[in-house]
Amino acid sequence: MSYPYPQNRRREQREKGEQPYKDAREEMGEAEAEIQEQASRKPDTGEDLPEEERTELQEDAAEDRFEEIGEEQRKSSKSS
Numbered sequence: 001m002s003y004p005y006p007q008n009r010r011r012e013q014r015e016k017g018e019q020p021y022k023d024a025r026e027e028m029g030e031a032e033a034e035i036q037e038q039a040s041r042k043p044d045t046g047e048d049l050p051e052e053e054r055t056e057l058q059e060d061a062a063e064d065r066f067e068e069i070g071e072e073q074r075k076s077s078k079s080s
Contacts, residue, residue: 013021
């Protein structure tokens with residue numbers, strides 16, 4: 001949430017306390033850790049497999065990722 005004036009942010013922080021900010025920081029930290037974990041994982045490229053099986057693996061991975069993206073978008077649209 002963005003505020004046009006900094007004093008509005010401070011006022012809300014005084015009224016609601018620190019907990020909403022702590023929760024948001026914790027969620028961001030968890031999301032960042034998940035992103036780092038995914039980035040550090042070595043993808044299974046299947047280079048030692050025949051072309052047909054490698055293509056099938058890539059298609060399955062793409063479908064899985066599309067499903068994950070769809071779920072993330074549904075979650076974000078519900079929370080907005």
